[in-house]
Amino acid sequence: NKPRGERSAHLPPEATIVFAQNHDQIGNRAFGERLASLVSVDKLKQAMGLIALSPHIPLLFMGEESASTTPFLFFCDWEGELAEGTRDGRRKEFSAFKAFSTPEMRGQIPDPCARQTFLASSLNWQKLDHESRSLEFRAFTKSVLRIRRDKIVPMIKEGFVSAEARLVENAGRCGGLDVRWRTAKGRELQILANFIDRDIAMSTAFEGERLWQSGQVNGHVLGPNAIVVTHCAAALPT
Numbered sequence: 001n002k003p004r005g006e007r008s009a010h011l012p013p014e015a016t017i018v019f020a021q022n023h024d025q026i027g028n029r030a031f032g033e034r035l036a037s038l039v040s041v042d043k044l045k046q047a048m049g050l051i052a053l054s055p056h057i058p059l060l061f062m063g064e065e066s067a068s069t070t071p072f073l074f075f076c077d078w079e080g081e082l083a084e085g086t087r088d089g090r091r092k093e094f095s096a097f098k099a100f101s102t103p104e105m106r107g108q109i110p111d112p113c114a115r116q117t118f119l120a121s122s123l124n125w126q127k128l129d130h131e132s133r134s135l136e137f138r139a140f141t142k143s144v145l146r147i148r149r150d151k152i153v154p155m156i157k158e159g160f161v162s163a164e165a166r167l168v169e170n171a172g173r174c175g176g177l178d179v180r181w182r183t184a185k186g187r188e189l190q191i192l193a194n195f196i197d198r199d200i201a202m203s204t205a206f207e208g209e210r211l212w213q214s215g216q217v218n219g220h221v222l223g224p225n226a227i228v229v230t231h232c233a234a235a236l237p238t
Helices: 023-027 041-052 080-093 115-120 132-158
Strands: 160-170 173-183 188-194 209-214 227-232
Touching (some): 041 188, 041 227, 132 160, 132 173
Antiparallel strands (some): 188 227, 209 227
């Protein structure tokens, strides 16, 4: 119950890194599942859009650009007492979860000190290079990074001076996000996203140049898991 870190609101967006998954989040799962194994392709595209098309520095976890489903397990190469302690601690860590409430269930968690655990976490690029899903998502990743290079990087160089984020509610619960960044020259970058599986109405119109969208967008309404990114020559009134 104590504050940690330092205030960062004064920092420009390019001073911070944004990501949807990293080695801690994936590796600390019992079976090292990536987002590509947990959510739909629509949600994967939404996550990639949020990462690549914000003015923050994007971090893509190895293979994320190809929608890889290769697990990233917790592994190490220790031996003896240290290895045994790590192995036992890893399984005790999950004992509070219903799925691992018994010793038999916890025994299914991969041994972090086994060589096979490391090998199972290694990307197989030969396989990825021949998977249609992987190739399609890699092409998609290239397309959004190209938009970032051509449209958003020039705005970063221009300098963002303010940002505003609003939660969008649906039936009294948070269902979406409306974020705007403004540059020193009055230009505005806006990202609107719907994170739920039903339509959600936004309070503002999508004006200006539409840089990219995924999912259905009709007027002020974003369809399930939809996202739209716009750019305005001058900031819209709030």
